[in-house]
Every structure is written in C-alpha cells, then in structure tokens.
Amino acid sequence: MTFIITKGGGLLETGAKEIPLEFNKENLKLLLDKLISNDTTYTHQDFSNWASKFHMFCIDSFDKGxxxxxxxEELLNDIDAQWSLFLFNSYKVEQLLKLDLSTVKLPSDLLTKxxxxLHGL
Structure with a gap:
C-alpha cells in the first residue's frame, strides 16, 4: 500500500480498501465515530479515500444542479486535503514510496475536530 510514481511525476496512492457505504452524512458520522473509538476494520487511509470520493460525489451533484x-462539502474537502498534507508534511517522497499507508494514522485532534x-451539522 504505497505510492506509485506516474508518468509526469505524479504520485498515485495504492492499496486502500473500498468502503461499501452510501455517501451520506450519517455514514460519515458512523465511520468517523468508529475510527475514533478504534472500533473498525477500516484504516485512516480507507476513511480518507472514502471521504475524498464522497467529496467528488458532492461536486458532481452540484454540477448537475x-x-x-x-x-x-467543506468538511469533506478538509478531510481530503488534510490526508494529503499530513502525508507530505510527515514523510519524504522516498519514504512514501515504501510506506504501508494502511499503518498511517491521522492526528487524533483532527479526527475529534x-x-x-459533523455532529454540529
């Protein structure tokens, strides 16, 4: 579960498990609550990728009127951005190429924030 360098120098994340849940606020709450309580088989990588796809779903929905x-949508954007920022601020590119991303954990203060x-929305 590492990054692959793509043609042109981009990085492609690999290895995350799909979370087969519908994109809605209740499922986001459920996943986040379970992640915080360590009561899930999903990793922070899985969660972040699911939130990113949910964010893209929101953008697509908006584009369709x-x-x-x-x-x-703003919260999902933050989750998506913070995952990437955390990885690139915490590890060198050489480390990311070898790192098992399923072992990476976002800071707990971000999760509780x-x-x-989310519970205020």
Missing amino acids: KPVDDNL WQTI
Missing part, C-alpha cells in the same frame, strides 16, 4: 450541503463539526 442537485442541492449540496455546503458545510458538509471533524467529529465536533
């Missing part, structure tokens, strides 16, 4: 919760925001 469907209503989107702006606060939820998102939980607080």
Whole structure:
C-alpha cells in the first residue's frame, strides 16, 4: 500500500480498501465515530479515500444542479486535503514510496475536530 510514481511525476496512492457505504452524512458520522473509538476494520487511509470520493460525489451533484450541503462539502474537502498534507508534511517522497499507508494514522485532534463539526451539522 504505497505510492506509485506516474508518468509526469505524479504520485498515485495504492492499496486502500473500498468502503461499501452510501455517501451520506450519517455514514460519515458512523465511520468517523468508529475510527475514533478504534472500533473498525477500516484504516485512516480507507476513511480518507472514502471521504475524498464522497467529496467528488458532492461536486458532481452540484454540477448537475442537485442541492449540496455546503458545510458538509467543506468538511469533506478538509478531510481530503488534510490526508494529503499530513502525508507530505510527515514523510519524504522516498519514504512514501515504501510506506504501508494502511499503518498511517491521522492526528487524533483532527479526527475529534471533524467529529465536533459533523455532529454540529
């Protein structure tokens, strides 16, 4: 579960498990609560990738003229961005190429911040 350098020098994340849950606020709450309590088989990588796909789903819905919760979309954007920022601020590219991303854990203060925001939406 590492990165692959793509043609042109980009990095492609590999190895995350799919989370087969519908994209909605309740499932985001469920996943985040379980992640915080360590009551899940999903990794922080799995969660972050699911949130990223949920974020893309929101953008696509907006583009199609469907209503989107702006606060939820902003939270999903933050989760997506913070995963990448955490990886690139914590590890050198050479390390990322060898790192098992399923072992990476986001800072607990970020998780609880998102939980607080989410439960307020």
